[in-house]
Amino acid sequence: MAKEEEKDSGNSTPTNLSRRDVIKGVIAAGAVSSASYLFRTSTTWAEASAPGAVERLITLNVNGQQRRVDVMKQETLAMTLRYKLGLTGTKLGCDRAECGACTVLIDDVPRYSCSTLTHTVRDKKIVTIEGLAGADGKPHPVQQGVLDxxxxxxGFCAPGFIMAAVGFLRTNPNPTRAQLAHGVSGNLCVCRDYDKILTALMRGAEYMRKA
Ligand code: FES
Ligand code: FES
Incomplete structure (x- = not known):
């Protein structure tokens, strides 16, 4: 009788599991939740299997190449670049338009890719940190300034700062230090050595003028 009740309640605890089986189960559960944290699957990717969340094949112009990719309608450009196109130089910090780590150029204008829906930039020219170097492999002048x-x-925030600086310097190639600081003020650095960052970007501006 007791056995019957256990069966009906659906809460039965199998008694024939070995200690090894239990430990394996705990580790597997931990691995699943860690992966979902690391890859931020909780919202965006989980919705892929939700009713009505269909992917569609589009073409993006990224770093001068036409890239075919399946995207969901709610998918951000940062997610597409990092997890579908393998362009992990674009970083994800806050994922909500606060830190600038995800900055890329869209038609030469710096934009937060974490806050840009991928399907809205189909007809645009997207440049990421991977696409800044010249065809000869030489670093972009701003990258060279940072290296020197x-x-x-x-370095986590570096790609975002560099992309923001490159975009700003196209509109103002000879800025004062204060103007350049204002130009990249949408980017934050957790290490907070803004003075050194500005010195490096000013050096990059100088190299850009000479290029
Ligand atoms: S990750 Fe996009 S602004 Fe922070
Ligand atoms: S976050 Fe900017 S150098 Fe570390």
Missing amino acids: EQGFQC
Whole structure:
């Protein structure tokens, strides 16, 4: 009788599991939740299987190449670049338009890719940090300025700052330090060595003028 009740309740605990089986199960559950944290699957990717969340094949112009990619209608450009096109130089910090780590150029204008829906930039020219170097492989002048001045500590925010600076310098090639600081003010650095970063970007501006 007791056995019957256990069966009906649906809460039965299997008693024939070995300790090894239990440990394996715990590890597997931990791995699933860690992966979902690391790859931010909780919202965007989980919705791929939700009713009505269909992917569609579009073409993007990224770093001068035509790239065919399946995107969901709610998918951000940062997600597409990093997890579908393998362009992980674009970083994800806040993922909500606050830190600038995800900055890319869209038609030469710096934009937060975490806050740009991929399907809205189909007809635009997208440039990421991977596409800045010249065809000969030489770093972009702003990248060279950063290398020469060693402007960043951990470097996580560097791609975003560099993309923001490149976009700003196209509109103002000879800025004062204060103007350049204002130009990249949409970017944050957790290591907070803004003075060194600005020195490096000013050096990059100088190299850009000479290029
Ligand atoms: S990750 Fe896009 S602004 Fe922070
Ligand atoms: S150098 Fe570390 S976050 Fe900017």
